[in-house]
Amino acid sequence: xxxxxxxxxxxxxxxxxxxxxxxxxxxxxxxxxxxxxxxxxxxxxxxxxxxxxxxxxxxxxxxxxxxxxxxxxxxxxxxxxxxxxxxxxxxxxxxxxxxxxxxxxxxxxxxxxxxxxxxxxxxxxxxxxxxxxxxxxxxxxx
Amino acid sequence: xxxxxxxxxxxxxxxxxxxxxxxxxxxxxxxxxxxxxxxxxxxxxxxxxxxxxxxxxxxxxxxxxxxxxxxxxxxxxxxxxxxxxxxxxxxxxxxxxxxxxxxxxxxxxxxxxxxxxxxxxxxxxxxxxxxxxxxxxxxxxxxxxxxxxxxxxxxxxxxxxxxxxxxxxxxxxxxxxxxxxxxxxxxxxxxxxxxxxxxxxxxxxxxxxxxxxxxxxxxxxxxxxxxxxxxxxxxxxxxxxxxxxxxxxxxxxxxxxxxxxxxxxxxxxxxxxxxxxxxxxxxxxxxxxxxxxxxxxxxxxxxxxxxxxxxxxxxxxxxxxxxxxxxxxxxxxxxxxxxxxxxxxxxxxxxxxxxxxxxxxxxxxxxxxxxxxxxxxxxxxxxxxxxxxxxxxxxxxxxxxxxxxxxxxxxxxxxx
Numbered sequence: 001x002x003x004x005x006x007x008x009x010x011x012x013x014x015x016x017x018x019x020x021x022x023x024x025x026x027x028x029x030x031x032x033x034x035x036x037x038x039x040x041x042x043x044x045x046x047x048x049x050x051x052x053x054x055x056x057x058x059x060x061x062x063x064x065x066x067x068x069x070x071x072x073x074x075x076x077x078x079x080x081x082x083x084x085x086x087x088x089x090x091x092x093x094x095x096x097x098x099x100x101x102x103x104x105x106x107x108x109x110x111x112x113x114x115x116x117x118x119x120x121x122x123x124x125x126x127x128x129x130x131x132x133x134x135x136x137x138x139x140x141x142x
Numbered sequence: 143x144x145x146x147x148x149x150x151x152x153x154x155x156x157x158x159x160x161x162x163x164x165x166x167x168x169x170x171x172x173x174x175x176x177x178x179x180x181x182x183x184x185x186x187x188x189x190x191x192x193x194x195x196x197x198x199x200x201x202x203x204x205x206x207x208x209x210x211x212x213x214x215x216x217x218x219x220x221x222x223x224x225x226x227x228x229x230x231x232x233x234x235x236x237x238x239x240x241x242x243x244x245x246x247x248x249x250x251x252x253x254x255x256x257x258x259x260x261x262x263x264x265x266x267x268x269x270x271x272x273x274x275x276x277x278x279x280x281x282x283x284x285x286x287x288x289x290x291x292x293x294x295x296x297x298x299x300x301x302x303x304x305x306x307x308x309x310x311x312x313x314x315x316x317x318x319x320x321x322x323x324x325x326x327x328x329x330x331x332x333x334x335x336x337x338x339x340x341x342x343x344x345x346x347x348x349x350x351x352x353x354x355x356x357x358x359x360x361x362x363x364x365x366x367x368x369x370x371x372x373x374x375x376x377x378x379x380x381x382x383x384x385x386x387x388x389x390x391x392x393x394x395x396x397x398x399x400x401x402x403x404x405x406x407x408x409x410x411x412x413x414x415x416x417x418x419x420x421x422x423x424x425x426x427x428x429x430x431x432x433x434x435x436x437x438x439x440x441x442x443x444x445x446x447x448x449x450x451x452x453x454x455x456x457x458x459x460x461x462x463x464x465x466x467x468x469x470x471x472x473x474x475x476x477x478x479x480x481x482x483x484x485x486x487x488x489x490x491x492x493x494x495x496x497x498x499x500x501x502x503x504x505x506x507x508x509x510x511x512x513x514x515x516x517x518x519x520x521x522x523x524x525x526x527x528x529x530x531x532x533x534x535x536x537x538x539x540x541x542x543x544x545x546x547x548x549x550x551x552x553x554x555x556x557x558x
Contacts, residue, residue, distance in 0.1 A: 022165040022504035027555065030497070055496055076494035115500070 004097060007089050008105040015109040025114055026078055033080025036087065039073040052125030054118055055079040059126065061133040067092050068137055070130065082115070082123055090130060095138035099131060148441065148449050154536045156181040156437070167506030170541045175320050175348060175485050175532035176510055177370045181437045184374060187430035199425055200399065200416075214425055217432040218415070224435050225365065226356040227382050234388070234418045235428055238379035239347040240270040242366030243314070245381055245418060246343055247274040249391040250364075251312065254341075257283030260309045262340070264289040264297055264326070265522055266319040269515045271345045275314060289315070291522065295322035295477040299330060310340040317349035321514040321530065322477025323454075323485030325353065332362055341387065347371055351534070352450060352483040354443050357382050373534075374434030375427035381418070388414045395420040446535045450484035453533040453542060457486055460546035464553055472553050476528050487514070487528035490549065492556050495529045498549075502529075505548045 002010070018024040043060040050057040055076040062069040070087045074080045085105075090098050106112075112120045154160055157179045162169050171179060191213070197206035199214050215230075222230040236242045251274075255261070261275050265288055279286045287310075290301040297315075313335040318325050328344055335342045343364040346355060350367040357365050364387070369378035383391075393400055393411055397420035402410040411417050438446065461473040476487040490498055499511035510530040513520045520527055531545065 020166060023501065026501055026504050030555075055494065076496045078497050078500055116503075119500075 001092070004089060004093065004101050005104075008103070008108075011085060011089075011105045012108045022114065029081030029114075030077040031081070032084045033074070033077050033082075036072060036080055036084045039071045043071055044073065050122075050126050050129045053079065053122035055122070057083060057122070057126060059083070059129055059133075061130075061137070063137045063140070066094055066141065068095060068098060068134060070133075078115070079119070079122070082119075083126060086126055086130060095134040095141070098134040099138070103127065148445055148535075150449075150536065150538055153441070154538075156183070157536050158182060158185070160536060164506040164508070165504050170505075170507040170537075170544060172531040172533060172537065172541070172545065173508045173510050174351075174534035174537075175323075175371070175514075175530060177376065178351060178373045178534050179536065180375065181373055181434070183433040183437060184430045187433045188375065188426050191426040191429050195429075196426070198422055210425060210429070213429040213432075214423070217428050217435075220432045220435050221380055224355075224439070225380075225382060226358050228358060229385065231414050232382055232385055232388065234381040234383065234415045235423050236366070236379035236381050236418075237377055237424070238368040238370070239268075239345060239366045240274075240379075242364075242379050242381035243271055243343065243345065244274045245394045246314075246364050246366075246383070247278045249394050249418075250341070250387065251275070251278040251282070253390075253392055255279070255282040255284045255311055258309060259284040259311045260287050260305075260307070261285070262287045262289060262302070262305050262310055262313045262315075262335075264302075264315045265291040266295065266297070266322060266324065266326075266516065266519050267314075267316055268320055268345065268347070269517070271314055271316060272518070275312075284311070285309075288518075291519075294479050295319065295324045296479045297324075297326050297331075299327065299334075302331065303334060306334060306338045306340070308338060310335065310338050312343065313340050314343040314345065316345040316347075317355075318346075318352065318483050318485075319477065319516075319519075320348045320485070321487055321516045321519055321528070322479065323348075323482040323487075323532075324477055324479040325349070325481040325483060327481075328362070329360065332360060336361070348483070348485070351438070352443070352447050363387055369427070369431040369434060372434055373437055374431040375424075377424045378427045378431050383414075385414065388418070393417050393420070397421045399423075441535060447483070449535060450533050450537075453537055453539065454482070454484040454486060456539050457531060457533070457542050457546070460542060461486075461488065461549075464546065464550050467550075468553060473549070476523055476525075484533040485530065486532070487530045489525060489528055490553060490556075493552065495527045498529050498552060501552055502545070502548055505544070507545055507548060 044058045048058045048060045057074045060071040072083045072087050159179045195209040197210040199211040218230045218233050221233045287305045290298045332342045341363040344362045346365050346367040351372045365382040370376040400412050400417050400420040402412050472491045474489045495511040512527040
């Protein structure tokens with residue numbers, strides 16, 4: 001299994017292929033979104049909606065043998081791609097791994113320019129929510 | 143400056159902002175219903191004011207104060223002529239349409255509404271023509287009634303008639319829907335409202351850049367709009383009101399300018415329009431607004447509307463061609479009224495409007511996506527929001543070609 005930083009470097013490399021072509025970058029994000037495993041509809045409840053996103057984003061955390069897993073979905077495809085980036089990075093990791101991650105890929109791929117300030121805020125909310133789940137699981141497991 | 147036969151290329155040259163690349167593509171600005179771009183004359187007027195004439199208005203006796211006052215009042219006169227009000231004192235400067243509606247609700251509404259009275263708005267109002275009335279109705283125990291619409295996005299006039307009664311005190315309706323582009327039959331609405339003794343406010347925010355407005359012919363009691371949707375600066379709005387109503391209304395805000403005499407015991411208020419213009423106004427932008435109206439007058443609204451309607455028709459034909467080439471309905475139009483301006487809301491089958499908006503932005507195309515501050519209207523159509531393209535006089539058929547091609551590509555990406 002790749003380390004979190006190896007996954008981040010891979011994301012950076014993949015996005016660098018598109019250079020400044022914004023359209024291709026967004027199409028790529030939409031394609032990534034399609035890789036997100038289907039989410040159990042019964043988990044798409046108000047409790048698991050990420051607050052602060054313009055689009056609807058659901059994030060359902062699971063904890064198994066000291067590792068965290070996420071089910072996620074969104075009603076917009078670009079956002080689904082954004083969720084995929086995080087889920088792919090942090091699935092099957094420990095709470096500590098998540099909480100100590102330096103998310104350097106975000107700036108490196110020019111995220112804020114790509115998705116704009118409103119969606120960047122939503123993206124930050126997703127990160128915050130995932131880290132919050134990590135904190136909760138960490139405390140539970142102590 | 144501008145040729146009479148609408149030389150669009152010459153008109154475009156007057157708008158510096160249009161000449162730039164966004165995401166590596168030439169900017170195509172189709173978000174004119176949100177705000178229009180500003181001609182150079184408006185931009186220069188703001189600069190000139192601060193470079194040469196900046197001063198506070200009305201009370202100074204020095205030369206700069208005199209110049210600033212004259213320029214400020216020249217705009218009032220220009221607006222008066224532009225909407226043909228009886229006198230320039232009936233033109234109140236506000237911050238914008240929203241401010242104007244709040245002013246009327248909090249002064250005329252406060253003074254004239256009592257428990258059980260009714261205020262009528264329509265199903266296609268912008269939130270700014272819903273919330274101020276909800277607030278004053280709640281305060282006064284009055285009731286808010288809503289004119290229904292049909293699926294084409296047209297008001298049901300028989301439904302309106304059923305709502306009218308002796309209890310109706312205020313009817314506040316939008317002239318042109320910002321989300322749908324529908325032109326409402328406000329002549330008829332005003333006549334019918336007056337027949338039961340109600341006063342009528344017309345929200346002309348979206349109408350003012352497309353339609354000729356003559357407040358005396360309309361015989362509306364109040365009319366509001368914003369400068370920024372009429373090629374003018376943001377932060378300036380107009381409230382027109384009939385003199386007898388404005389005279390009788392209590393002031394909105396207290397402060398400087400709106401007084402005649404102040405003692406610690408009591409204050410006598412100034413005459414209109416100053417009674418409603420407390421504090422130092424947005425002088426530079428008001429001064430510059432005159433140049434926006436001059437720009438529109440020079441081309442002529444009839445010419446503008448004729449050209450914009452051509453663009454709208456061309457765009458709808460483009461949408462139809464996408465549907466035709468894919469053999470089923472992919473583009474769903476919202477707002478198909480017989481009488482409308484160059485605003486088209488639509489959704490793309492199977493694609494969220496936010497995704498579409500971002501993909502179009504990647505192509506340098508600016509459209510609006512979302513509920514357009516008309517959530518009750520979106521609820522009526524059973525949707526969260528739409529993509530909205532809205533055209534102004536500087537847009538071109540070539541731009542629409544690029545836009546339609548981009549949508550076509552999006553649609554095809556969905557069919558992959």
